[in-house]
Amino acid sequence: MKAIYQKEDGTRLKEVDKGVFATGEEANHTFEGQLTSGGQTYEIIRSYVTNNNKPDEKLFVLEKGDPKLKERSILVGSGGSNFIGIYKIPSSVTVTSRIEAPETVDQNVTEVDGNFVFEVKSLKNLKSYEITDIQNARLVQTGDKSGTLSGTSTSKTIPIKIPFTSGDKVSVQITVVVKDVDGNTGDSTSDHTVRKGDGGGDTQPGASQQAEVMEPSVSAVIQADSRGAEKFDVLQGIPTSESLYVNALAKSYLYRNKFTETTGTKQYPIQVSKTYTLTWTETHPGPPDADGNPTTITVPRSDTQTVTKNYSIERKYSFWTIQNLEVYGIQKATVSNYALPSGTVTLEPNGYAPPTVSAAHDASLSAHITDPVYTNVTLPGQTISGGSSRPPVPNEDWRSTAESAIGKIKVKNDSFVFNGNTIMDNRTVEEKAPTPGAIPAPPMVGQDVLYSSGYVIDASKTNKANQPSTGTIFYTLVKGIDGGENKSYPIGGINPVTVHTPVVNQASVSDDQAHNQKTQPTAGRAALILDRPFTVTIPTSGPHKDIKGYGNRDYAKYVRDKQIWFPFDVYKADRTTFVPKETWVSIPVGQIQTTFYLPVWVDEGYYDVLFRTFAENSPASFTSQMNANLDLSNHVATQVVPVEVIGRLYDFRITDIADFAWESVFRTQKGSATPTGNAYWVGTKGIDGAPRGNTPPYVLPVRQGSHPESGKKNVAVKTGYHVKFEVMTKGNMFGSGDGILITPTFYFVDSKGKNRQEVDLYYHSGSQRFIRIGSSDDVEKRYVTLDARLRNVPKQELTGTAATLWSLNGSPGARQTFIDQYVKDAKKPTYVGGYDIMLLPPQLRTFVGSTQVPSGIDAARANASVQRWRGDYSLPAAPYVVPKGFNLAEYGRTHRLDDHAPVFLKDGYIIVNFNIETIRNQDLNHPHLQYKNAPLDNQWRMEGFQRSFVDPYGATFSLLDGDVVFYHANLSSYDDFGTGGTH
16 A cells, blocks of 8 residues: 655656555555745645555546545555555645546547536636647637636536547646736646446456256166066066166256446546626726716626536446356166167156256346437526626536436346246346346256166076166256257266076976885886886976075976987877987977876886076077076076886786687587687776777686586586696886796685685695695696697797797897797796796787888887787696695694595685796796786776676686686586596
8 A cells, every 4th residue: 555646747746655455454644735845836736545456447536625635544455555645736726627528438439528627716807718728639619729717716518529449548738828817827737537337337256156956866776577576576587578767867857157246337428518608897997077077987797607627427237147158958868788688778758848948148247238218408507696806606516416316327227037027137127136046956857757667688698697787867958048059967976776687497397106006116217118108297386496586387488499308219299200319309388287298118227308498598508407497597497307118017817728618619510629809807898998899608717607608607617627828028028037027826705705715725746645736745847838829829920929039139030030949949848936826927928010111210129019928827736725835744643634534624715826927037036017016006906997796607706916717616617527637
């Protein structure tokens, strides 16, 4: 802060350092009325204040005569301030001057009106004035450059023009010199600067409002449909073909704004005029009076003088403008994830309206301020009487009048309306426009705005865990003033998605227990019976991962294919569509159970049936997992079902009885070998329990009442006569160590069907008497001839069997030679055992399987798959019957023992009961199949065996499974031929 003493031309006389002051702090200085510099005395005529930021701008100007001219007090401005005192050499003629003109004008102003005003006081009458220097201005009237003055005090206002030729300011300086009648002079120099501004005001920025919300707070989720009832937890897994929804949330709009207040002042020039009527009297010599003395006369004088003063009136203004405005509305959002269609979806806003914005900005000052309308003021005239001299025109200050004549500046803001709410009011008001409000904080959009569902995961997408998600939200510029462009923001934190298409495989194979004749069924393996249908079950339901949407349920929706692989040949259910072994077969997904048929030529034994269920997204190269693809790296669920292929033992039947009483049943005529085709079967049902077509009496056991002729209703079979029988097998019973083991058990029942009991049978052989069947003494050997006359084995059956054996065994020599030898050997007796046990060996077996097989199948093997076994059995001609376990030897020691001993059971029937088993590979200790004693299947009952009958005499007989023939206990073949012989 300094106090500067200088002359009107700017020459510095003195400088005082006032020290350092803070902005706004009060500073004071008192100028001396006179000072001496360089031997010259000066007096103060003017003082003012300057600001260091605008050093050529004079503030608070006071002229000589103002009581506060020397004592100055201010508040220090920003940048520092200075006190300025203007001094000049004293004179008897004192002149002060000023230039009245605006300080700021509009940019388009090319010329400014103003006044040069000077005021004079003198000890002597004034004479004249002259403008000796004028810079950057011109006089309106060139004649005003000089003129006459009168009186000892006066003032004069001279109109001037200030031209703007270039630049943004012009500084004017004018010097006037005044003389009195004695030639004394006084002078005064004034300067003034006019600036060009925007609208001519002294504009400076005021307050500022800045606000922004440019962070969208965006988030998004990818979840399983339907929202609020999600079926799956996508973090853990969601299958293909299921659908997803995508939901994003974000601020409904974004914005940025900067509002700036503009404050300033404007100077308005105004002229105030007043006309003075001056009156006075002058004394002039008059005519002499009557005495001749000189006289004076008073002559009235008058004059008018119009005084015009130019004032510059300051008016303030304040308004707000939009320096920057950016408002953004949501355009869309994109979300990307492996599981989404094409990897990316776009969410277009639903039910969303971007903010409505109406805003206008004008940078020009003229758009925001309206100058007051006013006219120059003419005050009422005034008459001034000067007495005997011309009165001076008074120097009046009409500033208050000028102030009253000019109204306030009208102002208005830029306009800004947001969603119908006025943020910046652009209504016109006086002096100070209203402060703008704030843009409301943006709410988050509703959950349905950026939401879409039904995005189905493509079935071609393989399983992948924790696939990352990305997203972008896009905002479009709704309104931009001095900035703004469309924006996009990444969406962070979107959950990953795990694609895991589940499949299960709980496949099973039907366990044909009802037809499983194995002596010891194999635990843990499903029984598949040759030449029978079986069912595979490939459910699409079952347990999977214990996560949401999975668990134990049906997964058919996600299955592309179900396949089964048999290690053996099969037929489809139609028994015509052949499926070669080791072939994968597809099963329709919706078909849970599928029936296949097991060809008879399949080898008996253990196998594993394979299953696989393909997820719909299985790749060409896949991995698998048992039961279910719990590990998502696997796309196929597999299953292995252990099975056992098992043969059959069935169709036991009696085909001939040697007893002459039965000849007519089996032969077309007496003495003929031609069979009738009659046979006695186990029952009326076939191998699988379906009706065979035979009816009683052609069912076992052969007993009284079995003879179809009414006259022979009492006929059973006499002891000593054999019965011929056949039994069938299927499976691997074509080996050289295979056979049929038949173990007879003997029972006695009286003629009324009562008192059935197991018995021992004795017979005589030569000199050896009472030999118990089954004892060590029982050495009777029995033989059976395959191609016996009354066995009626077809020649083709024999030759076919021979051909098959030759093919299967690779026998040496010519095929026909082998066949011929086989046929020849078939006429030879074959040892089969005794009364207590029989083993039908391969020599009594023929092959009867069909040779009509699919291409690639060995016809000989198929032919050998079905076997017919033939045998005979008879009791001794004279058996002796005692209860089972009866000690006949002991009885003989205490009783008379002969053929007629009362201990023997005679009035009734001997029942022969067969236990029939198959033997594989000569393993007599482990029979393979059972006819009646298998744990799971009693084939005897399967074929319809009835466990009781009523004989022709009304007696009811109870039967046991395996009963094949009733022998008369008291009738023998001896009765037909006489006594003699052993059997």
